[in-house]
Amino acid sequence: MTSFRRWAALLAASAALLATPAQALDRPVKIGILNDQSGLYADLAGPGSVEAARLAIEDFGGSVLGRPVELVSADHQNKADIGAGIARLWFDKEGVDVIADFSNSAVGLAVQAIAKDKQKVTIVAAASSAFTGKACSPNSVQWVYTSRTNGYGLAKVLSARGADSWFLITVDYAFGHAFADEIRKAVTEARGKVAGEVRHPLATQDMSSYLLAAQASKAKVIALASAGSDMTTTVKQASEFGVAGGATIVTPIVFLTDVHAMGLKAAQGLQFLTAFYWDRDEASRAFAKRFYDRHKAMPTMTQAGIYSSVLHYLKAVKAAGTNDASAVMAKMREIPVSDAFAPKGFVREDGQMIHDMYLVEVKKPEESKGPWDYYKVLATVPGEEVFQRLSESECPLVKK
Template structure:
């Protein structure tokens, strides 16, 4: 090597060392949080005035507002705004509103739905537009064949409240069943899950009768259930159909002769029915306001605002919105895929769930509860309606990830 080459090499080495020294001496500047606009905007899209308004509706809006208030109304210095709308249980109306929110109004995430057809429409739209959907509707397909990398499902599914309920009750010795099923897709799906679970657990379905949607007179169907030798009568219905069935079953004395169960029951249903009619009914729920000190404190704050105790859906909306805000804070961005990845990384720790987690398929895994409606004499007052019979760990009530049809898993 010549002297000239040596001198040039030494010079380059000195320059490199000086550059490294300057870099090490410079203060580290944190990356600036990245947002598509100067606000984090959350939408609640649900039934505000119809069949599901009591179990979700304005109460879900209030629950989301409570989650936002816990953050002081901001995240990473950005204001958090809340909007809401009524989808009227129509998929086209829900999809149109979601598109408007996403494309024109800067909404980052939409939560609730409480209606599977609306949920599927918005879930697909959110994926296409790189937005987040947080779903409280029941279909297991949200985290199955329809799953996306920008959506998650909270609260309950048709599997947990149909298959899971039937498996637990059959294993407890209630091994003969009669099904009273509302005659459309919702009822058929739950009835099929119940039938599979009963059979797989060594029990028998002795019969099934189907009734039209919105049936005011259930007497002929209940008489068939009453004359069966089944230990359990399962009402695969919801809303007014389930309420009518339970009310009329009590009038027939069916609730004193057999154990009654239903897959889709909410606290507001029991409040409307009254304990005289609903006592003894068993079902699986994701939340009960009087479970512990933490749930009681939060629920009383909710009650002060709504004059009603929260349903599992309303509590779940609070949890989902709160977890979303935690993920935005940790990810330092509102980019949907980055935030959803962070939601799956962070544990769900709040009054709704301790040690919950959002799985790869988007399913939020948490404990659930087998409950029985109290007799009037057992209740201490309004909204004191449930006895918790059994706490069911999340990994026992939700199907294993290995069984998921979600393409993200496969």
């Protein structure tokens, strides 16, 4: 009888454990923000992404499943080997469960591969379509934008609005070529014309000859397949010399901090797609004000995306009842994304978070009501229209 009671008690205890939806963890949940803290991408991500993650943790309550949530951060210096080394240390020695941001695709791809082997989670805020393509991982999600959305998607949206002739000014390396190819594909599909293309070396200081070639083409759109200093230099010189004429200047990758640095006089009229603008609606304004009070700058799309993704990760841990990567990722795909960054988003089986994008135009100086009031939102573009279709995905996880 004693043995039977002991067996019955054990069975009851086991049943109770199985019935409990969430078990307390035996250690803190640790989140790492790995990005450029001091170089090219420091303003658009950097310390601001760390602050955004901290704000998300606080909004969630600072703990999950009975354990505190801890935040660590590091500077990968835009070097894949340094980023990979930090990731291994965090995963192997410091118990980090998830690493987010990256901003640099080369670093992100290196860390994503390590995380896949070690059954950890990565949340990517970098552009390469490879993250959810051939290099996709069951434990990774791409959150903010891709080369597809901001190259192909931009050209598709503008072509539908009557932009039927284009000229490309392309930075001459893989990044620029990828975006130029995406733009060309969308223009061709819309039966438009690419009137010409010129390529320039990275970090070119004098863009006048390239801009004159674009002007001579008489194209309606001058597309800058570049980013960072190459993009800002071209925009400033186009404004300074009046080269654009009646053409619209567009560029795939623009951040709020880029426009802040260029100033409205130089950047006015520039059009692009963005995943987030702080003055979009009541929810985005409320989040942005809280972020500004801490960081003294309005959030970029990357920083807002980090807030959103960290918050969603913690919701998934709570729902899964564990920090096990596979279980958490299943919940990240199951739970809809609804926050100040993405009011109606969702994570697909290839790891792509689908959300609306926004076609914006930089205001004229006289249209701005004050600091950081930089964009006019011309259109809300449904995510399904600009993210790569699942049927086109090269991700091995996608069921054909």
